[in-house]
Amino acid sequence: MIEDFPENHELIWLFESEPEILNPQEPWLFNTITFKTQRNGLEVVCSILPSYGDLSLRLSLQETEIVAVDFFRIRRSSIRNEKGCEALVVEFGEASDFKTFELQLKPHVHLSWGNHFL
Numbered sequence: 001m002i003e004d005f006p007e008n009h010e011l012i013w014l015f016e017s018e019p020e021i022l023n024p025q026e027p028w029l030f031n032t033i034t035f036k037t038q039r040n041g042l043e044v045v046c047s048i049l050p051s052y053g054d055l056s057l058r059l060s061l062q063e064t065e066i067v068a069v070d071f072f073r074i075r076r077s078s079i080r081n082e083k084g085c086e087a088l089v090v091e092f093g094e095a096s097d098f099k100t101f102e103l104q105l106k107p108h109v110h111l112s113w114g115n116h117f118l
Contacts, residue, residue: 016037017035055074
């Protein structure tokens with residue numbers, strides 16, 4: 001299970017949309033929640049299953065998928081809002097070779113990710 005997860009209102013604020021919820025009778029933490037938003041011609045679709053720490057991200061330009069990323073067993077996620085930038089931040093476990101992943105939505109869409117050089 002993910003250690004830290006943004007509040008519902010924080011995710012709605014970031015994506016500026018209400019999510020599609022797989023099972024409306026279940027709490028968000030134990031559900032699959034999908035946010036869809038448009039930014040400067042890009043469609044952003046982000047599905048999160050907090051109880052497993054799974055996150056799926058799809059970016060499309062004019063209905064053509066250009067980025068598809070799936071993460072499993074992420075450690076925590078949070079919202080970053082500073083200096084006019086708004087982003088979803090995903091952190092991996094201590095033993096992971098991956099750096100923090102960021103999906104920035106404002107002022108424009110930007111992805112940042114990598115791995116550590118050993």
